[in-house]
Amino acid sequence: MSRVIARNEWRRLFAQPLAWALLAAVLAVLAYFFLLTLQGFLGLMPKLAGMPSAPGVTDLVALPLARAIASVLLIVAPLLGMRAIAGERQSGTLALLQTSGTGGAGIVFGKFIALCGFFVVLIALALTMPASLAIGTQLDWGRIATGALGLILFAAALSAIAIAASSFTRHTVVAAIVALAINLVLWMLDAGARHEGVSSGFINYLALPTHLEPFLRGIVATVDVVYFALIVAVALTLAARRLDSERERG
Amino acid sequence: MAAVPILQLQAATRRLAGRTIVDGVTFSLDRGSVLGLLGVNGAGKSTTLRVIAGLLAPSAGKVLFDGCDLHDEPALARRLGYLPETPPLYAELRVDEYLTFCARLHGMRTADAHKAVDRVIERCGLGEVRRRLCGNLSKGFAQRVGIAQAIVHDPDLIVLDEPASGLDPVQAASIRKLVSELGRDRAVILSTHLLHDVTACCARVAILHRGRLRHDGALAELTDTQGGDLESMFFRIASADDAQAAA
Numbered sequence: 001m002s003r004v005i006a007r008n009e010w011r012r013l014f015a016q017p018l019a020w021a022l023l024a025a026v027l028a029v030l031a032y033f034f035l036l037t038l039q040g041f042l043g044l045m046p047k048l049a050g051m052p053s054a055p056g057v058t059d060l061v062a063l064p065l066a067r068a069i070a071s072v073l074l075i076v077a078p079l080l081g082m083r084a085i086a087g088e089r090q091s092g093t094l095a096l097l098q099t100s101g102t103g104g105a106g107i108v109f110g111k112f113i114a115l116c117g118f119f120v121v122l123i124a125l126a127l128t129m130p131a132s133l134a135i136g137t138q139l140d141w142g143r144i145a146t147g148a149l150g151l152i153l154f155a156a157a158l159s160a161i162a163i164a165a166s167s168f169t170r171h172t173v174v175a176a177i178v179a180l181a182i183n184l185v186l187w188m189l190d191a192g193a194r195h196e197g198v199s200s201g202f203i204n205y206l207a208l209p210t211h212l213e214p215f216l217r218g219i220v221a222t223v224d225v226v227y228f229a230l231i232v233a234v235a236l237t238l239a240a241r242r243l244d245s246e247r248e249r250g
Numbered sequence: 251m252a253a254v255p256i257l258q259l260q261a262a263t264r265r266l267a268g269r270t271i272v273d274g275v276t277f278s279l280d281r282g283s284v285l286g287l288l289g290v291n292g293a294g295k296s297t298t299l300r301v302i303a304g305l306l307a308p309s310a311g312k313v314l315f316d317g318c319d320l321h322d323e324p325a326l327a328r329r330l331g332y333l334p335e336t337p338p339l340y341a342e343l344r345v346d347e348y349l350t351f352c353a354r355l356h357g358m359r360t361a362d363a364h365k366a367v368d369r370v371i372e373r374c375g376l377g378e379v380r381r382r383l384c385g386n387l388s389k390g391f392a393q394r395v396g397i398a399q400a401i402v403h404d405p406d407l408i409v410l411d412e413p414a415s416g417l418d419p420v421q422a423a424s425i426r427k428l429v430s431e432l433g434r435d436r437a438v439i440l441s442t443h444l445l446h447d448v449t450a451c452c453a454r455v456a457i458l459h460r461g462r463l464r465h466d467g468a469l470a471e472l473t474d475t476q477g478g479d480l481e482s483m484f485f486r487i488a489s490a491d492d493a494q495a496a497a
Contacts, residue, residue: 004354008340015342096338096399099303100355101320101327247307247321 001102005110010117013080019118022080026072027125033068034129037061058140062130066147066216069126070209073119073155074187078179080118081162082172084111085239089170104243108236111163112156119155123148143218150215153228154208158183160235167239183208254317255280256407256437257302261311264301271297273461274311281406284433286452287441288480290488294461295441296335299411302439303332315407328356331405333413337396341385345376345395348384349402356403366402374398375424389416397425401432408432410440414447426451445481455480459487 013019041060048054085108088094097107127148133139158179165179166172190198190207204210211224255278264272271294279285289295300306301313304320304327312319315326340348346367353363371380374394379387384395393416400408413429414422430451432438442448448455449469457465464487469480 001355001357004351008343008351008355011347012340012342091338091341092334092336093338093340095303095305095332095334096352097355098305099327099330099332101304101324101357102355103324247305 001100001106002110002113005097005102005107006113006117009084009111009114013114013118019080022076023122023125026076026122030065030068030072030126031129034061034065037064038133056140057133057137058130058143061133062127062139062144062147063216065126065130066151069123069151070154070212073151073158074183075180076122077115077119077155077158077162078165078176078183081115081159081179082166082176084115084163085166085243086169086172086175087166090172098243098246104240105236107243108163108167108239112159112232112236115159115163116152116156119159120152123151123155140218143216146218146220147216149220150212150224153215153225154212157208157228157231157235160232160239161186164235164239164242167242253280256316257439258314258317259302259311260314262298262301262308262313263310264297264306265309266297271461272301272308275458275461275463276311277456277463277466279407279437279439281437282433282435283454284429284438284440284452286448286455287439287458288443288445288448288455288484289441289458290443293458295443295458296411297461298458299332299409299439299441300334303330303409305332328403329406331400331403331408333396333400333410335411335415337392338399339384339387339392339395341383343384344381345384345387346371346380348395349398352399353402356405358403363402366404370398370402373401373428390418390421393417394421394425397428406436408436408438410438412442413440414442414444422447423450445484449480457484457487 038061041057044060085094088097102110127144130139130144161182162175162179165182166175169175169178186206186208188207190201190204190210193199193201193203198204205227211227214221214224257279259275259277261274261276262272263270263274273294275298277285287295287298297306301308304313304315307321315323315330318326320326320330340351343351349367349370350363353366354360358366371377374397376391376394376398379391379395384392387395393413397410397413400410410429414425417425426447429438429440433451433453440447440452452469454468455465456463465483
């Protein structure tokens, strides 16, 4: 039934202006950023030409863009996921899903898949910008692919967090704020530690950038995949349990 | 072998926020009957129906659907149709899209779902709005889409919370007719505070007051034997307790 819910969620997402507006705004901002970095790169080109093993266009344009996509996702995921469950609770449609025998896990998973699908589209569209440079230069496709994979896992983790936040309230704005707060905490958790020169402590392990960065550098490590999978599993389990407990708590 | 009643409540009790909303309600319902749950506002009708639909677990007692607890057999919920107080519509979907989703959600295959949607659209008189957005419907049509949603997957038990609310007299009459038709081969339980809803389409009436079941019997029996009609009985139950509470 998750499939039915996911498809319905997807259809509803694109029947409303929010998803389109977010997509347009995010792509506009990213395009501007992309053009700026590209211009910077073109300015640097004469210097780079003289350096042995100089960083290429993938390092200097595609990578910064991927980091920009990640920062944008921190804000967009809460906005798009806030209504997932809180909105249904508010409009009374949650009862429809809950009386269909689907169960909390099925409902939550369906919503999660739909939200992830949206972010896959967003990431794919954003990455067409650096990909378009292939017309004029050589790109490191392997690193772009691992970068895309990292961003998708990152977006999946943020989607799960947004859905979990959404499952605990009936106010969509509260859900968005809570999800944003969690994202920012996980994003900046080890900023202080890094400032003090600690870069391989436990606190670094907990932070999101520690696990996104290797993907952007072209490294797919099990530990990073497991980290994102753990966030998804914990957040979705919490959300599903919260939905199931509503029978008891009322 | 005696058939198991489709719905059995055994001393079902539900407490919410420290208050007992539904207090030891016991009754059973067979296929082919329509039960009207009558009560003043705040009598516990909606909570009783939410307990029956599986949205709320009973704090004590049992609710058995076809002999099983819905909590143990979640798949059984597919054989149950539920219309909450406010129809659970997705404002941004078209009526036919929405009903197809409801049918699919209850486990129907796509082809069957489309046929079922066509049937239910005809049955509930939704032909002229089938391509309109749910969010743009008038209250009467929204209520009818809500009822369509509860019956599209051909359930054995239909739970309707105030199905005729917000409808004009003509629409209400057509809904009552629809409910009586549904009650021929299925079990229907509906809540209302309008006596007329009950007399028009229910063979059986249960009166709920302050969470307790105060009367449960066939409508015909009531008018024949006890001399009083439903109205005076309802008023007697509803006002006796108030007098008691005041004293």
